[in-house]
Amino acid sequence: MAPEDRSLRIALLSYRGKPHCGGQGVYVHHLSRALTDLGHHVEVLSGQPYPVLDPRVPLHRLPSLDIFNDAYPGRLPGFWEIKSWADAAEVGSFMTGAFSEPLAFSLRAWQALRSRAGEFDIVHDNQSLGYGLLGMERDGLPVLATIHHPITVDRQLELEHARGMMDRFGKRRWYSFIRMQARVARRLRRIITVSESSLDDIARDQRVPHGRMHVVPVGVDTELFRPLPGVDRRPGQIITTASADVPMKGLRYLLEAVAKLRTERDVRLIVIGKPREGGASSSTINSLGLGEVVEFVSGVPDDRIVELYATSSVAVVPSLYEGFSLPAIETMSSATPLVATTGGALPEVAGTSGETCLLVPPADSEALAGALVRILDNPAMAARIGQAGRERVRSRWSWHHTAEKTVEHYRVLLNEWHA
CATH class of the missing domain: 3.40.50.2000 (Glycogen Phosphorylase B;)
Known part of the structure; x- marks a missing residue:
């Protein structure tokens, strides 16, 4: 050899x-x-x-x-x-x-x-x-x-x-x-x-x-992170990943966006991660009165995460900065429409706004809320973005x-x- x-x-x-x-x-x-x-x-x-x-x-x-x-x-x-x-x-x-x-x-x-x-x-x-x-x-x-x-x-x-x-x-x-x-x-x-x-x-x-x-x-494993036939997306269900309760992940701004949406529609946020007791996220949830609509999920197998992507209407990466972002490509591989910020490498990973994702500035809860409304109110656009995102991932990673x-x-x- x-x-x-x-x-x-x-x-x-x-x-x-x-x-x-x-x-x-x-x-x-x-x-x-x-x-x-x-x-x-x-x-x-x-x-x-x-x-x-x-x-x-x-x-x-x-x-x-x-x-x-x-x-x-x-x-x-x-x-x-x-x-x-x-x-x-x-x-x-x-x-x-x-x-x-x-x-x-x-x-x-x-x-x-x-x-x-x-x-x-x-x-x-x-x-x-x-x-x-x-x-x-x-x-x-x-x-x-x-x-x-x-x-x-x-x-x-x-x-x-x-x-x-x-x-x-x-x-x-x-x-x-x-x-x-x-x-x-x-x-x-x-x-x-x-x-x-x-x-x-x-x-x-x-x-x-x-x-x-x-x-x-x-x-990303595109055979694992995939659309699930016969599984319906739940209206108003939003999903995000917060691997650490730190400012860089931008969860605070997504929570503020969810609070804005909640004044006019039924929404639910699933956070893949574990909140830190007494941390910033818990304080923000309490101050915004979001305890009933935010659920943290941690320690679950990949199959459960795939199911959560499949039942969510939109996924969000609200980070102020990412060096790459595994959650972004897992979302796209699952054909779940993605809203992400322009922090760090996210545009390089997620692609062109309006085609494979919607991009907004970091630390801007108003812009996040607006992008979420666009996805939630336009099922055809959401499906198109989700499918284009999956094709981007399959061809690249x-x-x-x-x-x-x-x-x-x-x-x-x-x-x-x-x-």
């Missing part, structure tokens, strides 16, 4: 991988499966929450101290829990007010791979970008990383929505880990990102040279294509590494 055709042994890293909500778990699940379908051997190393993987893909659990778990976020581990230098780094970073998981996970992954360096051809990091990656390279392992979008964007939006000086100080400390990520990204030989928009933002914010970055869009393009970059990096 020629070197360029031989199967590769891949260690795929994910510092967390929530399976049904959030892009990291979805990316790791589908990419590892598609790489395996191509004949490569993939093993996933992950912290919790752990991804759900294809049975052919081994999962190596590298548990964190779970400081930021859903039940008790921000808990301080007891001294008896600190059993390694990675644990000490995680607690030390947390004590300074920083998000500590990416650094600690990279150190655990480095330690786990040190004794197995000869078992893998390449390490593929999914946006942890911790200093441990540089240790892996020093040990002789080629490392490639995926950056979905620069976290500098999240930080800027959080600071813009901060309440007072102390809140801004706390958010600056929390996001201090991005300095590490930028340093690591600038030292890696090859970076994959998911859109031209993200590539430009990474180059600007993290000063990664354009020549080291390459666009490989993510995919699949996980098979994502895996093939990713392997191309693996091989280029390996050739450079061994030259």
